[in-house]
Amino acid sequence: MLKINRENLRNSHETPWLILDLVMLGLLFINLAWLIFDALYATNFVYQQLGVHFPAVIDAYDPIHNNFLLVDLVFIGIFFTEFCFRWAVAIVRKEHLRWYFFPFLHWYDLVGLIPTGGTRLFRFLRILSILHRLHKYEIIDLNQTAIFRFFTFYYDVFVEELSDRIVVKVLSDAQKDISAGSPLLDDITNQVLAPRRPVITQWMAGIINHLGQSISNDEHGDVIREHVRKSVGKAVRGNAQVSSLNYLPIIGKTIENTLEQSVTDIVTSSLVNLLSDLDSDRIDHFIAVGMHDYTPTADALDEEVLNVVNECLELVKAHVSQQRWKSHLMEKESTVPTPGPVSNENDSL
Numbered sequence: 001m002l003k004i005n006r007e008n009l010r011n012s013h014e015t016p017w018l019i020l021d022l023v024m025l026g027l028l029f030i031n032l033a034w035l036i037f038d039a040l041y042a043t044n045f046v047y048q049q050l051g052v053h054f055p056a057v058i059d060a061y062d063p064i065h066n067n068f069l070l071v072d073l074v075f076i077g078i079f080f081t082e083f084c085f086r087w088a089v090a091i092v093r094k095e096h097l098r099w100y101f102f103p104f105l106h107w108y109d110l111v112g113l114i115p116t117g118g119t120r121l122f123r124f125l126r127i128l129s130i131l132h133r134l135h136k137y138e139i140i141d142l143n144q145t146a147i148f149r150f151f152t153f154y155y156d157v158f159v160e161e162l163s164d165r166i167v168v169k170v171l172s173d174a175q176k177d178i179s180a181g182s183p184l185l186d187d188i189t190n191q192v193l194a195p196r197r198p199v200i201t202q203w204m205a206g207i208i209n210h211l212g213q214s215i216s217n218d219e220h221g222d223v224i225r226e227h228v229r230k231s232v233g234k235a236v237r238g239n240a241q242v243s244s245l246n247y248l249p250i251i252g253k254t255i256e257n258t259l260e261q262s263v264t265d266i267v268t269s270s271l272v273n274l275l276s277d278l279d280s281d282r283i284d285h286f287i288a289v290g291m292h293d294y295t296p297t298a299d300a301l302d303e304e305v306l307n308v309v310n311e312c313l314e315l316v317k318a319h320v321s322q323q324r325w326k327s328h329l330m331e332k333e334s335t336v337p338t339p340g341p342v343s344n345e346n347d348s349l
Helices: 006-012 015-041 044-053 055-066 068-093 101-105 107-112 119-136 146-178 183-216 222-238 240-247 252-277 280-290 301-320 324-334
Strands: none
Touching (some): 015 044, 015 068, 101 107, 107 119, 183 252
């Protein structure tokens, strides 16, 4: 049941416009009734019946019927005057970005002014305009009406079915293009990654420099430095020449430990300097020169990348193809309470 929120109606100051709309709707219904009567009057059956039973109606209405277009111009004049008045008010209120937007947004009012049988029906689209304005100001709530929920549900069904098929078609065409093979990867490399290489190299340089600063930091670099110390110590102790120092009496072990610590400090400092001094120009030069001749044919990277993209598209298609409106309808039907057994008064006796 459609309820009117009178408090919101007072606060919105739309009461004069609602009264005007109701007056215009009354004229529209009168005009429609007159159109229907005139159309029936033009048929031979109705004309003969009126001539037999109500000859006075024939004598009175014949002049009006013969000049019906002129009579309809009276309604058209009223509707056009009201349209121009609302247009002027919209300009004063600055309801639209441009003053000439109003007739485009209310095109149905202009079409309804054309004095032909089919276009006159567009005048009744004013009803939808009134309902929309009342709903916008929360004077009425269309969401609470059964007919609105009915049309909304089937509109969503239509849009979902149409959009799902379009998306699946687009993804299928994309999969056909991907199945062409490595040209896609070449296009991605040349058209997508290559123009952005300066940004990518700058980003990589920032990460590498930050990593070098983290290693040199006393608080955050302990883990890396400890790992480097253990790795270098293991390598030094495994070296045959260094291991021979153990044969020196007294000072052999001391020399080995000192050498191990010195090499560890040198390797750590070299690593920190390498990471801290590596800038985007050196990385860009390395990519342009050092990686220029690299062709990853042995590991079939192209095929794996294409397979990953294709499988992702298949998952997207499967997700899009799900008819969510069916699950929503089934969920809604499952929540409807089923009627319980009817109690018999005789059972309680």
